[in-house]
Amino acid sequence: MSATLKTEVRPPALAVVGRRVRTSEAGSLAELGGVVGLWLLALGRVDLRAMTDLGLLSVLPWTAWGAVVLMAFSFARALARPTSPVWLLTTYPVALSTLVFCTPLILYGTPRYSWAWKHAGIVDYVSRHGAVDQHIDVLPIYHSWPGFFAANAMLSDLAGFDTSLHYAAWAELFFNLLALAAVLGILRALTPDPRTTAVGGWLFVLGNWVGQGYFSPQGINYVWYLLVVAVLLRWFPGRSAVPSPPELSATRRVGLCALVLLLLVSIASTHQLTPVVTMLTLGALALFRRTSLLSLPFFLGVVVAAWVLYVAAPFSRTALREALGEVGAVTSNLQNTLIGYGTASDGQVLVSLVTRGFTVAFCLLAGCGILASWRSRRRYASALVLALVPFLMVAFSTYGNEIVFRAYLFAMPGLAFFAALLLWPPGTSAWRHRAVLVGLLSVYLMGGSGIAQFGNDRQYHFTPEEVAAAEYVYDNAPPDTLLIEGSRNYPSQFRNYEHFTYVPIAREEPRDIQRIIENPVGTMTRWMSDTDTYRASYLIITRSQVAATTARGEIPGDGLLAIEQALRSSPLFRVVFENRDATVFTLAAAPEGGSS
Amino acid sequence: MNRLESSATVRAAVTVGSAVVAVAAVMADVGAPAQPILVLWFVLVCPGAAFVGLVRLPSPGFAFALSVATSCALAAVVAQVMLFAGVWSPLGGLVVLAELTIVAAVAGLAVDLRASRLTAAPGRGERR
Incomplete structure (x- = not known):
């Protein structure tokens, strides 16, 4: 009885510690x-x-x-x-x-990160072709080390997704x-x-x-x-x-x-x-x-x-010498x-x-x-x-x-x-x-x-509006399309990526960028009129491209915004897609859909 | 059934069951949300869990991370082999992963059963 009372009045020290x-x-x-x-x-x-x-x-x-x-x-x-x-x-x-x-x-x-979208593009390539092309012109390195992309192509296909972007x-x-x-x-x-x-x-x-x-x-x-x-x-x-x-x-x-x-x-x-x-x-x-x-x-x-x-080997033959030079x-x-x-x-x-x-x-x-x-x-x-x-x-x-x-x-x-x-x-x-x-x-x-x-x-972040503009281009452009971009920083290359030749304005030489700024309509008209090489031509400018080029000072002055404004007011260009974060241009002479 | 046998049995049941259900879901094309959940769970966790289970690491958190990483590695290897061999087939890849999982899970079960029987027979252990 006394033992019971003791327990009730003073619980064992261990129990107290445990509760604490x-x-x-x-x-x-x-x-x-x-x-x-x-x-x-x-x-x-x-x-x-x-x-x-x-x-x-x-x-x-x-x-x-x-x-x-x-x-x-x-x-x-x-x-x-x-x-x-x-x-x-x-x-x-x-x-x-x-x-x-x-x-x-x-x-x-x-x-x-724009690179996440490019990686989704390689996954998309593997999904559509069931193969890699080690001699491809754009992003060839991924076709020689394709494990990550092949695994994701398999995974997204099995999960019933049309793109790995669903979970990327x-x-x-x-x-x-x-x-x-x-x-x-x-x-x-x-x-x-x-x-x-x-x-x-x-x-x-x-x-x-x-x-x-x-x-x-x-x-x-x-x-x-x-x-x-x-x-x-x-x-x-x-x-x-x-x-x-x-x-x-x-x-x-x-x-x-x-x-x-x-x-x-x-x-x-x-x-x-x-x-x-x-x-x-x-x-x-x-x-x-x-x-x-x-x-x-x-x-x-x-x-x-x-x-x-x-x-x-196909990639190493061309890149190994340059790599060894470093x-x-x-x-x-x-x-x-x-x-x-x-x-x-x-x-x-x-x-x-x-x-x-x-x-x-x-x-x-x-x-x-x-x-x-x-x-x-x-x-x-x-x-x-x-x-x-x-x-x-x-x-x-x-x-x-x-x-x-x-x-x-x-x-x-x-x-x-x-x-x-x-x-x-x-x-x-x-x-x-x-x-x-x-x-x-x-x-x-x-x-x-x-x-x-x-x-x-x-x-580094991309809005749904920017994604919608990029989807418009990647879904509608035929193979052998010229795609001029303000910069590489936007959701790009994530679908049908091998159909395009990419020309980012921000990666041009500084003197060439200066020429573009001085005469955007003339330069873009000349670039996009090359119908011998390309079946269609598009130019895309997005919010994240403007943010990146402004932050890094890649394009001086008003940069991309000035180029966009000049093209908008020119009768030579037509806006085929736009929303508050992105604009897509083709030549006005090009038929609907951008083919020229 | 002791604790060793019990955990091995649960692991084998979960990994093998997940393999069978994932293959069935893909073949029946059950669609979202069941198909993505089942496929992602199986491909990203189960093959590695079956193989890491064979090793029986003492740290559960680390073992789980190693299981997921091993699953990713197996998926990459299987997918690359299909790619370079010119036999691209996502369903085929899933079946290969399921077979690997079942073999590893059954082997793990057998190893653990043998280990627990040896533990339960002290006489044999003493003679060694």
């Missing part, structure tokens, strides 16, 4: 619910048409900033609590990534969550501390502004790269592995090795850059004995060589990556400066983490390989003038780990001051990351 734990976890989840609510409220009040050169951030209401601060505060609180379970700490980077990459999906509804906008969320899961796997292989891992995952989401996780071969190849690295570090570690590898039987290790080989074959056959960085990273890990699978770089090298020299040209490869500020708009310059500053700050944070690990006599050689080796790519190629950003992208897991090491060294118990520091720094990083991630969205 559940209460604090519920509190964190409620805070996250509040973040989601505030964010959705903010998105509902966004006026996309009011966006300035600063991108999405210029139209986000205060509730969005409230959500961001609340999330950073909530993460810091969870870090500071000694009872926070691993799953709760991991939930924060996952929630942050979901919030970030759901935003374009909810706001725009259409895929960001989801790719950002899909690939970025997969990448985060892989990075968390890498971080767990590098440190057993759940707080360091959570902070590393959190920093990875904030630092990964490069925007390659969209509907692209790079998106899935990055995931494959990260997973290969995670498997090697966690289940095939070399000497000095920090945490002991989890138990796996010999048979299961063979099975896991077979999966790694499958991923490596997929990497070699679907992308051009990822095999190079994978080979460099695996080679460095093998060289420093950080993995027991020493022969993997050789295996990948053989597969890559076979693909480049045999399967992709090897060793570090300075020019670097210079080609960074835009000049001479012609760009003020907003674009600010976005670029903030992005560069943010990237440098993130790398400095990681650099301080490296120094701190050296001072504490912990070498983390595997993480050093991950953070530094990708930058060797700068010596190999410009990769379409974006090699530095790709190198930064591939270095992200290592950089995020060292930055986390600085902010939350492994073994540090839940400490309030350190958690406050993480929270405050996160708010600043969120601001920089937001500008870097969404600062160009005025030109």
Whole structure:
């Protein structure tokens, strides 16, 4: 009887602790619910048409900033609590990534980046032809590494879709969550501390502004790269592995090795850059004995060589010499990556400066983490390989003038780990001051990351009106059509893409652009009257083309708007399609539908 | 049935069932929303889940990510083989993926059943 009374009056200490734990976890989840609510409220009040050169951030209401601060505060609180379970700490980077990459999906509804639409065009080609044409004039490289496009052609056909654009906008969320899961796997292989891992995952989401996780071969190849690295570090570690590898039987290790080989074959056959960085990273890990699978770089090298020299031979014959010319040209490869500020708009310059500053700050944070690990006599050689080796790519190629950003992208897991090491060294118990520091720094990083991630969205997002104009052209034009575009930045090439010869005005030489501006009617009439070469001619100018050329200063003065106005007032041209975001012209002499 | 057998059985049932249902949905051309959901679920998750299930990784979150990535890799490899062999057939590709899934799921089931029987027979284990 007394025992019963005691229990009723003073519950056991363990039960009290358990209830507190559940209460604090519920509190964190409620805070996250509040973040989601505030964010959705903010998105509902966004006026996309009011966006300035600063991108999405210029139209986000205060509730969005409230959500961001609340999330950073909530993460810091969870870090500071000694009872926070691993799953709760991991939930924060996952929630942050979901919030970030759901935003374009909810706001725009259409895929960001014009390249996503071009990729949908290759999928469309494979769907219609059931084959690739390695000698095609436009975008031939994709016909030699067609795995991503072939898989999507198969998938969209089986799903009953007429185009992969039905689901392409989801790719950002899909690939970025997969990448985060892989990075968390890498971080767990590098440190057993759940707080360091959570902070590393959190920093990875904030630092990964490069925007390659969209509907692209790079998106899935990055995931494959990260997973290969995670498997090697966690289940095939070399000497000095920090945490002991989890138990796996010999048979299961063979099975896991077979999966790694499958991923490596997929990497070699679907992308051009990822095999190079994978080979460099695996080679460095093998060289420093950080993995027991020493022969993997050789295996990948053989597969890559076979693909480049045999399967992709038609492309390699023409492009290999040019590619080899870039090897060793570090300075020019670097210079080609960074835009000049001479012609760009003020907003674009600010976005670029903030992005560069943010990237440098993130790398400095990681650099301080490296120094701190050296001072504490912990070498983390595997993480050093991950953070530094990708930058060797700068010596190999410009990769379409974006090699530095790709190198930064591939270095992200290592950089995020060292930055986390600085902010939350492994073994540090839940400490309030350190958690406050993480929270405050996160708010600043969120601001920089937001500008870097969404600062160009005025030109990177496309309205349904622009899509409708492009659909009009791509559905109505016959094969052998000349398509003059203000710039390449609009939803283009996503259907019947091989039917066209593309002439973007913004890519002409500056003196030629000047001639077009001086006499748009005369120049366009001359270009579009070539009936010997083309069966039809169209000219399309859209909102996103104007935004891109204005921001980058590609066409001086009023640019495309002036050209559009001149053509509208000329009797030589006819508007065959228009809405508030796009105009499509043909020559007035051309029959209905644009054929001339 | 112990926990090992139970999870293996559920995984095999889900992956094999999804394979059969996805193939049936495409052949019957059931249309949206069922067909896209069934096809996307199967192609993007199940083949990889069947193969990763053979390895039995201790981390469920990582295992799921690896399953999805492996499914994507298998779809890319199968589609590319059809493309370069000149035998392009999305339904054929789906059937190949379904067959691979069924083989991996059944193999996983057999391996786990054998492992759980060895665990349940300590005498044999001791003699080793």
